Amino acid sequence: xxxxxxxxxxxxxxxxxxxxxxxxxxxxxxxxxxxxxxxxxxxxxxxxxxxxxxxxxxxxxxxxxxxxxxxxxxxxxxxxxxxxxxxxxxxxxxxxxxxxxxxxxxxxxxxxxxxxxxxxxxxxxxxxxxxxxxxxxxxxxxxxxxxxxxxxxxxxxxxxxxxxxxxxxxxxxxxxxxxxxxxxxxxxxxxxxxxxxxxxxxxxxxxxxxxxxxxxxxxxxxxxxxxxxxxxxxxxxxxxxxxxxxxxxxxxxxxxxxxxxxxxxxxxxxxxxxxxxxxxxxxxxxxxxxxxxxxxxxxxxxxxxxxxxxxxxxxxxxxxxxxxxxxxxxxxxxxxxxxxxxxxxxxxxxxxxxxxxxxxxxxxxxxxxxxxxxxxxxxxxxxxxxxxxxxxxxxxxxxxxxxxxxxxxxxxxxxxxxxxxxxxx
Amino acid sequence: xxxxxxxxxxxxxxxxxxxxxxxxxxxxxxxxxxxxxxxxxxxxxxxxxxxxxxxxxxxxxxxxxxxxxxxxxxxxxxxxxxxxxxxxxxxxxxxxxxxxxxxxxxxxxxxxxxxxxxxxxxxxxxxxxxxxxxxxxxxxxxxxxxxxxxxxxxxxxxxxxxxxxxxxxxxxxxxxxxxxxxxxxxxxxxxxxxxxxxxxxxxxxxxxxxxxxxxxxxxxxxxxxxxxxxxxxxxxxxxxxxxxxxxxxxxxxxxxxxxxxxxxxxxxxxxxxxxxxxxxxxxxxxxxxxxx
Numbered sequence: 001x002x003x004x005x006x007x008x009x010x011x012x013x014x015x016x017x018x019x020x021x022x023x024x025x026x027x028x029x030x031x032x033x034x035x036x037x038x039x040x041x042x043x044x045x046x047x048x049x050x051x052x053x054x055x056x057x058x059x060x061x062x063x064x065x066x067x068x069x070x071x072x073x074x075x076x077x078x079x080x081x082x083x084x085x086x087x088x089x090x091x092x093x094x095x096x097x098x099x100x101x102x103x104x105x106x107x108x109x110x111x112x113x114x115x116x117x118x119x120x121x122x123x124x125x126x127x128x129x130x131x132x133x134x135x136x137x138x139x140x141x142x143x144x145x146x147x148x149x150x151x152x153x154x155x156x157x158x159x160x161x162x163x164x165x166x167x168x169x170x171x172x173x174x175x176x177x178x179x180x181x182x183x184x185x186x187x188x189x190x191x192x193x194x195x196x197x198x199x200x201x202x203x204x205x206x207x208x209x210x211x212x213x214x215x216x217x218x219x220x221x222x223x224x225x226x227x228x229x230x231x232x233x234x235x236x237x238x239x240x241x242x243x244x245x246x247x248x249x250x251x252x253x254x255x256x257x258x259x260x261x262x263x264x265x266x267x268x269x270x271x272x273x274x275x276x277x278x279x280x281x282x283x284x285x286x287x288x289x290x291x292x293x294x295x296x297x298x299x300x301x302x303x304x305x306x307x308x309x310x311x312x313x314x315x316x317x318x319x320x321x322x323x324x325x326x327x328x329x330x331x332x333x334x335x336x337x338x339x340x341x342x343x344x345x346x347x348x349x350x351x352x353x354x355x356x357x358x359x360x361x362x363x364x365x366x367x368x369x370x371x372x373x374x375x376x377x378x379x380x381x382x383x384x385x386x387x388x389x390x391x392x393x394x395x396x397x398x399x400x401x402x403x404x405x406x407x408x409x410x411x412x413x414x415x416x417x418x419x420x421x422x423x424x425x
Numbered sequence: 426x427x428x429x430x431x432x433x434x435x436x437x438x439x440x441x442x443x444x445x446x447x448x449x450x451x452x453x454x455x456x457x458x459x460x461x462x463x464x465x466x467x468x469x470x471x472x473x474x475x476x477x478x479x480x481x482x483x484x485x486x487x488x489x490x491x492x493x494x495x496x497x498x499x500x501x502x503x504x505x506x507x508x509x510x511x512x513x514x515x516x517x518x519x520x521x522x523x524x525x526x527x528x529x530x531x532x533x534x535x536x537x538x539x540x541x542x543x544x545x546x547x548x549x550x551x552x553x554x555x556x557x558x559x560x561x562x563x564x565x566x567x568x569x570x571x572x573x574x575x576x577x578x579x580x581x582x583x584x585x586x587x588x589x590x591x592x593x594x595x596x597x598x599x600x601x602x603x604x605x606x607x608x609x610x611x612x613x614x615x616x617x618x619x620x621x622x623x624x625x626x627x628x629x630x631x632x633x634x635x636x637x638x639x640x641x642x643x644x645x646x647x648x649x650x651x652x653x654x655x656x657x658x659x660x661x662x663x664x665x666x667x668x669x670x671x672x673x674x675x676x677x678x679x680x681x682x683x684x685x686x687x688x689x690x691x692x693x694x695x696x697x698x699x700x701x702x703x704x705x706x707x708x709x710x711x712x713x714x715x716x717x
Contacts, residue, residue, distance in 0.1 A: 087703070122601070122712035209666055209703035 059136045059191075063109040065413045067271050068420070070140030071375050072248040072258060072349070075233075076189040079219040079353045079371065080196040081277070082204065083146070083182025083406060084211040091154045091425055097210040101143070101186075102419040104206055105199070111136030114202035128205065131198035137191040139199055143420045144185040144275045144408025159424060162264045163274060163378045164409045170391035172402065179279045179404025182214040187275070187373070191224065215404070217279060219353025219371040232306060232314065236354050236368055237287055237399065239299050240306035243314055244337075246347050257347045257382075258375050265378070268423035271412035273375045276348075276383045279355075279404030282369040287399045298395045300335030308337065336396045339389050348374040348382050369400065379407060478654065479600045479714070482647040487598055489643055490530050494590040497526035501586040505579035508562055508572050517566050521629035522682065524559055527586075528636035529643070530593075531613065532606035537592045543585045547625070557581050567626035600648070604711045607644040610637040611705040619698045621686040631683035634697075635674060641708065642667055651714040659710055666704035673700040 061069050088094045104114040111134070115126025150160035186203055190196040197218070204213055221233040235241040248254040255261075260269045287295070296302055296309060306314035310322055310330035320338055322330040331338050356368040376382035391397070414420050500523035507516035527534060527544060534540045542551050544558045557578055565575050617623045618634040645652075645663060653660040673696060677684045689697075 087699075120712070122604075122715045124709050124712075205706065208706040209662065209669075212699045212703075 059138055060110055061138050061140050063106040063141070064416050067259065067273075067413045068140075068142045068410055069109065069413075070142035070187055070189055071273055071351075071410065072254050073138070073140050073189070074249075075221065075351060076138050076140070076196075077191045077221060077223040078189065078193045078196045079373075080188045080190075080193075080200040080216070081219070081371065081373075082186050082188075082200050082216040083214045084184045084186070084207060085214045086149070086153070086183045086211045088154075088210040091156070093210055094154055095419070095421070095425060097207060098143075098421040098425075099419040100206050101203055102414060104202060105141040105143075105420075106416070108199045108202065109136065109139050109141060111139075114206065128198065128202055130201075131195050134192060134195050137195040139188065139190040139195055141199055141203070142187040142189075142275075142410060144187075144410040145421075145424075146182050146185060146406060146408050148181060149183045154425070156425065159266065159268070161266050161269055161409055163260070163269075163380055164407060165380060165384075167276075167379075167405060167407055168384065168388070170387055170402065172391055172397055173405070174401050174403055175405050176403050179215050179217075181406055182408075184211065185275065185277065185406060185408040193218070193220070217355055217357075217371050217404075219355045221353055235352075235370055236282055236284065236356075237295070237299075239295075239301060239303055240314065241352070241370075242350050243301075243306055244318075244341070245350050248349055256377070258349050258377055260377050263378070269409060269412065270423075273377065273410045274379045274383075275406075275408045275410050276372075276374050276376070276379060277404065277406040277408070278370075278372040278387075278402050280370045280372050280400050281367065281403050283399050283401070284366045284368055290399070297332050297335060298399070300331040300337035309335075332395065334393050334395045336390070336394055339394050340386060342386055342389070346382055346386055348376045348386065350374045375410070478651045479648075482651060483598050483600065483603070485647045486603060486644060487596070489647075490533050490593050490596065490598075493526045493530050494586075494593050497523070498586055498590050500526055501583050505583045508566075508579040509576050511572055513566055513570070513572060516562070516572065517627070520559070520563060520566065520627060521624075521632035524629075525632055525636035525639075527559075528613075528633045529640035531637070531640065532602070532609045533593065533596060533598070534589060536602065537589065537596060540585065540589050540592075544582065544589070547623070558585070563624065563626050600715050601712075603644050603648060604715065607641040607648075607711065608705060608709045610641040610644075611701055611708065613637050614701050615698065615705070619694060619701060621694075624686065628686040629683070630686040631674070631677055635683060638667075638670060638674070638701075641704075645708065645711070648711060648714060652711055655714050656710075659707055659713070662707045663704070663711070666700075666707060670700045670704050673697055 061073050063069055086094060086097075088097060108114060108131075111131075113125075113127030113129075113132070117123070118125040118127050118129070145164075147160065147164050147166060150156050150164070186200065188196050188199045188203075190199065200216070207213075224230065227233075232240040232243050246253050246257055248258055258273050260272050260274065262270075290298075292303065300309055300318075301307065302309060302311075305312070307316060308318050308331055310324070311319075318331065318337060318341055320329065320331055320333075320341070324330050329338075333339075351373040353371045353373070354368070355371045356366070358367060359365065360367045374383060411420050412423055414422060500519065504516060504519040504523045507519055524545075531541070531545075534544070542555075542558075545560065546556060546558055547560045548556060548564065550556075559582065561578050562572070562575060562582070565572050565578075614634050614637045618630045618637065621628065621630050623633050624630045645667065649660060652663070674683075677689070
């Protein structure tokens with residue numbers, strides 16, 4: 001073997017095709033286990049996790065686990081999120097759907113096709129094929145149940161969690177039913193847009209006859225390639241968004257902010273979380289003709305650095321008491337950061353993506369904005385009070401309008417062989 | 426050191442995988458070797474009995490096609506007579522029901538030559554000077570509101586329909602044609618009937634919709650024993666989706682026909698479209714019955 005081809009082998013990244021070939025030899029875990037034997041002592045290697053992060057060069061996020069993936073998983077570059085209305089006639093059919101969804105989601109998270117039968121010329125292939133040969137791209141697929149899941153259809157109305165409230169009508173809401181609600185929400189995130197689309201598309205296909213799509217929104221942020229340092233992403237208004245997002249890799253913080261447990265929460269939600277979706281359209285054209293001074297006063301941060309107004313660096317603490325020479329607060333009390341700070345007492349985990357859906361045919365203006373997503377342990381204590389305050393007073397409201405909304409109970413994770421939702425039905 | 430070890434593990438892993446690939450032989454499919462073996466093993470055992478079942482199915486379906494074209498000749502005769510007599514109201518009432526015989530067997534008609542463009546072309550589908558058939562008369566009846574000068578079109582249509590009747594005698598049908606035909610019928614519904622594009626002047630799209638579904642159902646009926654034999658769960662699913670689609674159409678049945686497409690709200694149209702997709706997905710898997 002020549003030196004250069006050896007190098008190619010080292011550099012070859014783990015592709016879906018590799019995953020499929022490996023699956024033929026008893027599964028990825030087994031082969032990686034073999035690799036582990038070579039690397040270390042015999043036996044030790046066998047204890048390696050089934051899909052270690054480096055085994056796929058950071059491209060596989062394990063689907064199975066205590067919690068669903070895609071919640072505290074560091075954000076991928078793209079999202080494809082949809083909500084479904086169930087047409088299943090009974091709970092048995094719902095169970096069947098979630099079983100098939102779980103199997104397909106687990107496979108696609110590993111870069112495999114949605115199903116096995118892809119070579120018979122006589123039937124349509126199980127998998128739609130557009131992700132063939134692409135790497136798993138850190139795909140995560142996360143399922144949540146909307147309040148309407150708990151109506152009279154499936155006999156689960158008594159199980160609706162107290163925290164799965166109907167969100168109050170916030171001031172300024174201009175919600176459209178075609179961008180709101182749904183019995184089941186599915187969040188697909190991946191580092192590649194085609195891989196993300198492939199996953200939601202195959203889940204839609206699997207659902208035919210049991211659930212229909214209610215809404216579908218794709219979203220993006222800057223890619224890892226454009227920003228290798230992984231600095232705070234900017235929203236479409238040009239500002240860094242998410243500077244104060246809590247570090248949920250810290251288990252204690254995740255427990256406090258994200259994971260549902262105890263209290264008046266049903267036991268089937270233990271280890272789950274509540275997902276809030278707000279489709280927030282930005283009045284891009286209006287913003288673009290707003291002075292920089294006004295833009296910065298609206299956010300309460302400097303656009304260039306992301307630093308709090310009057311500050312120098314992005315991550316320095318917010319000092320809301322700081323006054324300018326005239327004795328006025330440096331950070332206006334009605335700015336977005338001042339209000340969202342909630343005196344540091346209320347935190348949520350934001351996971352939003354920008355969206356661009358072409359133009360508004362009525363006005364010729366851009367239909368673009370933010371697919372705001374956040375996870376919280378209990379929306380009654382976290383998202384709702386925060387949004388109440390923002391909706392009432394945020395200077396940013398002049399430039400945005402909430403057109404879609406949803407609250408979903410994201411079920412706990414599942415072990416291999418189980419299905420998402422098995423704690424409830 | 427660690428890095429080197431990791432890399433050597435990867436070499437092992439990748440070499441292992443290429444060996445595996447060659448072990449799989451010349452198969453172009455990247456399927457796991459296990460499932461490939463399963464497929465090979467399954468084939469010889471089931472090929473023989475399936476053939477008989479399919480022969481019977483094909484003969485049954487051929488009789489159905491001949492029956493439909495018999496009816497089609499009669500219905501087209503009455504329709505074209507009304508056109509030539511200048512009886513616009515009678516012609517309008519016969520237009521959509523007479524077309525249904527054609528819509529039920531459309532894939533077969535398409536396989537026999539140019540019958541589809543002759544009988545069923547919409548304005549713009551073919552050069553204007555070649556445009557003939559049902560939709561040309563549809564435009565005269567509903568849009569121009571005059572059948573003056575349409576005698577030739579009416580005569581030609583009847584002649585085309587009669588020729589179709591003659592041709593179906595010798596049509597060769599195989600199971601693959603049936604399977605794709607059933608799905609094609611539903612694709613027709615998805616792409617032009619449920620959107621209201623088929624009958625742009627008369628808005629009688631739901632007649633075509635229903636006829637396409639009936640045609641697909643007929644194909645399913647003749648293949649049903651084979652499907653049940655091969656995959657009972659699939660057969661069960663197809664059964665219930667046909668029932669659901671029939672129920673979804675129910676509110677739009679009126680007298681002996683269907684309401685105008687223009688009476689449907691966008692929400693109702695969407696529901697019908699989703700019911701068609703829900704049926705077409707499992708129906709597209711009927712191919713499992715072919716070749717064992």
